[in-house]
Amino acid sequence: GENVEQHPSTLSVQEGDSAVIKCTYSDSASNYFPWYKQELGKGPQLIIDIRSNVGEKKDQRIAVTLNKTAKHFSLHITETQPEDSAVYFCAASMGRDDKIIFGKGTRLHILP
Amino acid sequence: EAGVAQSPRYKIIEKRQSVAFWCNPISGHATLYWYQQILGQGPKLLIQFQNNGVVDDSQLPKDRFSAERLKGVDSTLKIQPAKLEDSAVYLCASSRGTSVNFGPGTRLTVL
Numbered sequence: 001g002e003n004v005e006q007h008p009s010t011l012s013v014q015e016g017d018s019a020v021i022k023c024t025y026s027d028s029a030s031n032y033f034p035w036y037k038q039e040l041g042k043g044p045q046l047i048i049d050i051r052s053n054v055g056e057k058k059d060q061r062i063a064v065t066l067n068k069t070a071k072h073f074s075l076h077i078t079e080t081q082p083e084d085s086a087v088y089f090c091a092a093s094m095g096r097d098d099k100i101i102f103g104k105g106t107r108l109h110i111l112p
Numbered sequence: 113e114a115g116v117a118q119s120p121r122y123k124i125i126e127k128r129q130s131v132a133f134w135c136n137p138i139s140g141h142a143t144l145y146w147y148q149q150i151l152g153q154g155p156k157l158l159i160q161f162q163n164n165g166v167v168d169d170s171q172l173p174k175d176r177f178s179a180e181r182l183k184g185v186d187s188t189l190k191i192q193p194a195k196l197e198d199s200a201v202y203l204c205a206s207s208r209g210t211s212v213n214f215g216p217g218t219r220l221t222v223l
Binding site for chain 1: 116135142152153154155157160162166167168193203205207208209210211212213214215216217
């Protein structure tokens with residue numbers, strides 16, 4: 001089955017700097033890659049996603065890149081702000097109504 | 113639109129007791145998932161429903177866990193008897209298409 005690896009497990013960046021989280025997946029049949037943000041006491045919230053027919057997608061300060069050949073995908077957050085502090089999960093799926101397989105998460109700390 | 117609703121939000125029980133969690137998905141979402149999230153880890157799928165049928169329950173410990181979605185809308189997840197290692201957050205999610213929406217979760221503590 002699909003296996004998603006995520007690193008780093010913890011990341012601290014100065015406010016205003018950029019943060020990058022990297023993931024790899026094992027199953028070449030996966031074609032949908034969402035990223036979730038989870039704040040304390042809440043369920044994961046979808047922040048951005050990318051499909052395998054696209055190499056990059058951007059939404060304001062957040063961007064995601066996908067290298068389908070290498071089975072790598074990454075989340076980039078620019079101009080980080082205190083409210084970006086949370087746990088971020090990458091995930092992979094085979095598409096419509098298919099189960100989401102999660103990485104182990106990255107705890108992001110934005111330092112003042 | 114209203115999000116995925118779950119109850120209770122917190123539950124504390126002793127080992128060997130039973131417990132049940134309830135989920136109401138987003139209206140119109142045919143697919144419903146139950147995930148288990150142990151502290152410090154990513155969510156792990158327990159069971160997936162499509163309407164009232166089970167699509168995937170390969171990771172559900174069937175000797176103690178059960179789930180149902182009788183009318184294809186609400187769902188319940190039950191643990192009987194509970195073990196210490198069942199302490200976790202149980203997340204319900206629903207989808208229509210590729211975007212999966214999660215509820216706030218039920219935090220279970222087994223003493």
